Amino acid sequence: MATIVDVEIDPTALIAALGRHARIAAGALGRLSTADKRRGLIAMARAIRGAEAAILAANAIDMANAEKAGLSSAMLDRLNLTPDRVAAMADGVATIATLKDPVGETIDETVPANGIHLSRVRVPIGVIGIIYESRPNVTADAAALCIGSGNAVILRGGSEAVESNRAIHAALVEGLKDAGLPAEAVQLVPTTDRAAVGAMLAGEGVIDMVVPRGGKGLVARVQAEARVPVLAHLDGINHVFVHASADPAMAETIVVNAKMRRTGICGAMETLLIDRDYPRAADLIAALAATGCEVRGDDAARALAPDIAPAAKSDWDTEYLEAIASVAIVDGLDGALAHIARHGSHHTDAIVAEDATVAERFLGEVDSAIVLWNASTQFADGGEFGLGAEIGIATGRLHARGPVALEGLTTYKWIGRGTGQVRA
Structure with a gap:
């Protein structure tokens, strides 16, 4: 031989x-x-x-x-x-x-x-x-x-x-x-x-x-x-949607962790979606920026936080893998679902909400391998799922999906x- x-x-x-x-x-x-x-x-x-x-x-x-x-x-x-x-x-x-x-x-x-x-x-x-x-x-x-x-x-x-x-x-x-x-x-x-x-x-x-x-x-x-x-293990263009019913303290903790715990992993949040009716949107953006994250926002987000940079069209489709996040203000759950359907990579998406009906609809309608309620996207990991490790996060539909x-x-x-x- x-x-x-x-x-x-x-x-x-x-x-x-x-x-x-x-x-x-x-x-x-x-x-x-x-x-x-x-x-x-x-x-x-x-x-x-x-x-x-x-x-x-x-x-x-x-x-x-x-x-x-x-x-x-x-x-x-x-x-x-x-x-x-x-x-x-x-x-x-x-x-x-x-x-x-x-x-x-x-x-x-x-x-x-x-x-x-x-x-x-x-x-x-x-x-x-x-x-x-x-x-x-x-x-x-x-x-x-x-x-x-x-x-x-x-x-x-x-x-x-x-x-x-x-x-x-x-x-x-x-x-x-x-x-x-x-x-x-x-x-x-x-x-x-x-x-x-x-x-x-x-x-x-x-x-x-x-x-x-x-x-x-x-x-x-x-x-x-x-x-x-x-x-296939594709991009982690992951979203956290903060609904109007979200607990502000929980929302801030989850958003900061989802982006900044480790920015270079595929489970990191890349886009923050905030319900237009969420009362503490400016505070949430400020908390993220205070960690050293570069925040890029749409017009509505910049109206609330004028110091952040404007988001380009490409930002919504970018896996940064570093301390950068894009922020969009959306019209409730329907707006969040539409944004994720248009720009998501079917990897991991999360909702922060106290309204169980809204959360369950999000869990049911978001077409991603991992969908979370009131938890950081950083949990997208085989070890955290009790699997010991993972060979990858599969984002397709055949054979295996998720870790x-x-x-x-x-x-x-x-x-x-x-x-x-x-x-x-």
Whole structure:
């Protein structure tokens, strides 16, 4: 069998070789018990903790290179690792080991007129390709979720995090080996050549599903070029709508947190919608601006807060991922629903309201993967949903939606148990 080094000059041959190793590993994973997979995950978490110094040293190299390259503050925040973030990464892997294993679960069963007992049973997808930018924690999250769901994974991280990803991957492989699981179950594409991405996208029969995690450009390329199924994670153009019935203290707390807790994550609020009848709109805008957020408003918002900048048309369709927010004054619930339908990205939207009837209508009519009532959009996270981690927030309509974790990385097959039936 050719080694990865033998073929790394040719991206197509490289991905094919990785895929062959992954397919063998996926077969082995599919035969593992839940206890075996949990043992592997615990060993992977332990290895990350043991490699903290090496991971942080590698990340320091990436951070220095990123700063020289002039990456945005949002990208730097996503890239940066600290001891607390490495510990959280390890904890996330360990948490996945405690979750219910979806593989082998019977979804439903029936006995039709032919008498064959039919059941639908969850099974792993097979070989998953993850293409991602900036966030090195995705290396651990994706690997752990794929192992937990019985899938092999081929990881292709961004060039800005190459050293961090390699250090994390080395720890994960060490953990797999310690647990007696196939090291090839988690492979990292060893080149930053963009042609390797193209080879993954063209890898029909090599890769069973591709998950892109990154900016609009990456996702657009994946969707345009992929010859394998794609589980898309699109922009987080997220809204918080403050209804006239909202409690002012709650509204201020939620709005500031939704925007400013971490501005560079996909769950951050980008647009604040304020009901024209909300009595404390000026105070709400002022509270947001007081945190250091650059506020851009429509004419009605600027009439209430003349110091904020005017919003351009493009602002309503922009995922800032930094301390900038657009503000629009809308005509009640109908105005908010219309704005979100026109400009939203189907990711996460929230309402702050005391009127339950209004809130329930918002929850029912907003067509987003995550819809929240009286809670910050920053909760759009697999860990916060009790899923341990996520491989992405799927914003489409097929297969999986919202935070994609163990169950989202499975498909199903039909199993029929007969008693000698033949069809006439």
